[in-house]
Amino acid sequence: MKFLKALFLLENDFEDLEFFYPYYRLKEEGIEVVVASSDRETKIGKHGYTITPDLIYSEVIPEEYAALVIPGGKSPERVRVNEEAVEIVRKFADKVIAAICHGPQLLISAGLVEGRKLTSWIGIRDDVKAAGGIYEDREVVIDGKIITSRMPDDLPAFCREILKKLGIRK
Amino acid sequence: MKFLKALFLLENDFEDLEFFYPYYRLKEEGIEVVVASSDRETKIGKHGYTITPDLIYSEVIPEEYAALVIPGGKSPERVRVNEEAVEIVRKFADKVIAAICHGPQLLISAGLVEGRKLTSWIGIRDDVKAAGGIYEDREVVIDGKIITSRMPDDLPAFCREILKKLGIRK
Numbered sequence: 001m002k003f004l005k006a007l008f009l010l011e012n013d014f015e016d017l018e019f020f021y022p023y024y025r026l027k028e029e030g031i032e033v034v035v036a037s038s039d040r041e042t043k044i045g046k047h048g049y050t051i052t053p054d055l056i057y058s059e060v061i062p063e064e065y066a067a068l069v070i071p072g073g074k075s076p077e078r079v080r081v082n083e084e085a086v087e088i089v090r091k092f093a094d095k096v097i098a099a100i101c102h103g104p105q106l107l108i109s110a111g112l113v114e115g116r117k118l119t120s121w122i123g124i125r126d127d128v129k130a131a132g133g134i135y136e137d138r139e140v141v142i143d144g145k146i147i148t149s150r151m152p153d154d155l156p157a158f159c160r161e162i163l164k165k166l167g168i169r170k
Numbered sequence: 171m172k173f174l175k176a177l178f179l180l181e182n183d184f185e186d187l188e189f190f191y192p193y194y195r196l197k198e199e200g201i202e203v204v205v206a207s208s209d210r211e212t213k214i215g216k217h218g219y220t221i222t223p224d225l226i227y228s229e230v231i232p233e234e235y236a237a238l239v240i241p242g243g244k245s246p247e248r249v250r251v252n253e254e255a256v257e258i259v260r261k262f263a264d265k266v267i268a269a270i271c272h273g274p275q276l277l278i279s280a281g282l283v284e285g286r287k288l289t290s291w292i293g294i295r296d297d298v299k300a301a302g303g304i305y306e307d308r309e310v311v312i313d314g315k316i317i318t319s320r321m322p323d324d325l326p327a328f329c330r331e332i333l334k335k336l337g338i339r340k
Contacts, residue, residue, distance in 0.1 A: 016217065017190055020322075024191055025198075028326035047186065047217040152190075156198035 015073030072101020185243030242271020
C-alpha cells in the first residue's frame with residue numbers, strides 16, 4: 001500500500017461524527033491522519049467527543065499531505081477566521097479537498113468556490129451561491145478534486161468518494 | 171456486489187460512535203443495515219445522537235442476515251435483559267458476530283463466550299473471564315466468526331475485520 005497522509009483542520013464545536021467517521025475511515029485504510037488546530041488544547045465536539053491536535057497551523061507542511069478534510073459543526077467558522085488556516089486550504093487547491101456540512105465555509109474564505117459545483121449544509125447554501133458556487137442538493141458532489149457533502153448521514157458516500165479520489169477504492 | 175444485510179441490536183445510551191461508525195461503514199459497502207430494539211421509540215446515545223429502530227426484536231428473522239453487530243455503551247445491559255434479543259444472538263452462533271466495548275455482555279448472556287478468545291471494555295474483562303472466555307487486551311480479537319474490540323479507538327480495526335469476514339475486503 002502506498003503511504004499517504006491526510007490533514008484535518010479542527011476547532012471546538014466540530015460535528016463529532018463528521019470528524020470521527022472520516023478520521024477512523026482513513027485510518028482503517030492505513031492512511032496517517034493528522035489534526036491541526038490554532039493551539040494544542042484538546043478540542044471538544046458538539047456532542048462531547050474530544051481530540052487533541054497533533055499540530056498547530058504554523059507547523060503544517062501542506063506538501064506532505066494527499067488530502068485535506070474539513071468536518072462541519074461550528075468548527076469551520078472558527079477555523080476560517082485564522083489566516084494561517086485559510087492559507088493552508090489554498091495550498092491544497094490542486095489536491096483532494098473534502099468538506100462536509102459547514103466545511104465549505106472554509107472553501108469560501110479560501111476563494112475556491114467560484115464556478116464550482118458543490119453542496120453543503122442547507123443553512124449555508126446561500127453563502128455558497130453568493131460566493132459563485134453552483135449548489136447541488138445531493139449526498140455528495142464532486143468537482144475536480146473537491147468533494148462536498150451535506151450532513152452526517154452523507155458520510156458513507158462522502159468517504160467512498162474520498163477514497164476513490166485517492167485511488168484506494170473502486 | 172452480493173446483497174448482504176447486517177443487524178444491529180440497540181437500546182438507549184448506546185455508545186454513539188460504536189453504533190454509527192459500523193452503521194455508516196457497512197452502508198458505505200452497500201450492505202443493508204437494520205436496527206432492532208425492544209420498541210419503536212427513537213433511541214438516544216450517550217452523546218445525544220439518535221436513531222429510530224427499523225424493527226422490534228420479535229420481528230427479526232435471523233436467517234435474513236449475514237452479520238450481527240453489537241455496539242457498546244449502556245445499551246448491551248438493556249438488550250441482554252430481553253430474552254427475545256438474547257435468543258436472536260444465539261441464532262447468529264454460526265454467522266459473523268461483532269461486539270465492541272460492553273457488547274460482549276450480550277455474548278455472555280447468550281452463552282457464546284466459554285472457551286473462546288475475545289476482548290471487551292476493560293471494565294467487564296472479569297465478567298468475560300468468569301464466563302469462561304480467554305481475554306486478550308488487543309484492538310481486535312477474532313475467534314471463528316466472533317469479532318470483538320475494546321473501545322471507539324478500535325473501530326478502524328473492528329470494521330476492517332468485519333468486512334474481511336464478510337468477504338468484502340482483503
